[in-house]
Amino acid sequence: MRKIGRSDLKNVYDKLLRHFGPQGWWPGDTRFEIIVGAILTQNTAWKNVEKAISNLKAAGALDSPSAMMKLGQRRIARLIRPAGYYNVKAKRLCNFLRFLRSRHDFSLDNLSRLKTPLLRQELLSVNGIGPETCDSILLYAFRRPIFVVDAYTKRIFSRHGLFETGSSYDHIQKIFMDSLLPDHILYNEYHALIVRLGKEHCRKCPNCAECPLSG
DNA sequence: GACCAGGCACATC
DNA sequence: GATGTGCATGGT
Numbered sequence: 001m002r003k004i005g006r007s008d009l010k011n012v013y014d015k016l017l018r019h020f021g022p023q024g025w026w027p028g029d030t031r032f033e034i035i036v037g038a039i040l041t042q043n044t045a046w047k048n049v050e051k052a053i054s055n056l057k058a059a060g061a062l063d064s065p066s067a068m069m070k071l072g073q074r075r076i077a078r079l080i081r082p083a084g085y086y087n088v089k090a091k092r093l094c095n096f097l098r099f100l101r102s103r104h105d106f107s108l109d110n111l112s113r114l115k116t117p118l119l120r121q122e123l124l125s126v127n128g129i130g131p132e133t134c135d136s137i138l139l140y141a142f143r144r145p146i147f148v149v150d151a152y153t154k155r156i157f158s159r160h161g162l163f164e165t166g167s168s169y170d171h172i173q174k175i176f177m178d179s180l181l182p183d184h185i186l187y188n189e190y191h192a193l194i195v196r197l198g199k200e201h202c203r204k205c206p207n208c209a210e211c212p213l214s215g
Numbered sequence: 216g217a218c219c220a221g222g223c224a225c226a227t228c
Numbered sequence: 229g230a231t232g233t234g235c236a237t238g239g240t
Contacts, residue, residue: 084237
């Protein structure tokens with residue numbers, strides 16, 4: 001298996017892009033929908049999230065943050081049932097909505113005026129938004145050049161020797177962000193490509209002859 | 216029926 | 229700081 005170093009990361013990206021093509025992430029019509037999707041997809045297959053999003057849309061919950069809040073936690077929980085962990089996720093969505101109401105007058109535009117470090121800090125202060133959800137929101141909803149580290153990133157790149165198994169989120173993120181230009185389009189596509197690679201090849205790693213990273 | 220999926224908070228040591 | 233556990237549905 002080929003060892004991957006920091007200087008290889010751009011080449012790995014180019015290789016994945018050639019192999020899979022652009023992924024067109026994040027799947028979502030509005031900024032609010034992307035944020036909701038980021039919370040719903042926590043430890044959950046996206047297929048299940050799609051059903052929950054579709055239920056929310058039909059109920060008008062994605063029309064605006066205040067529209068969703070009016071439904072209340074119990075109804076939100078019922079609507080997002082297909083996404084799993086529906087009680088905790090309904091609570092987390094409500095935590096975000098309360099945060100948005102109290103600190104930013106329900107306005108994502110207000111929120112988007114914050115500089116990236118402060119925006120990240122504020123999002124992380126919401127109970128239920130951890131580093132990956134936060135960075136997905138920063139990257140995909142607010143188009144900030146923040147690299148998202150997920151389970152696939154950890155699994156694939158630790159196997160290829162880029163970092164130790166069990167390395168912290170921040171450590172792994174720093175490796176990518178120190179090695180790549182701060183380009184939100186690059187980070188967007190890279191993360192999406194890693195997920196695609198993980199879904200299609202990860203279980204065969206590290207002995208997968210067809211792995212696009214081995215060639 | 217077991218195992219997994221685009222995490223996170225909390226308890227405990 | 230590290231480790232274990234609860235949360236839950238739907239696809240393979």
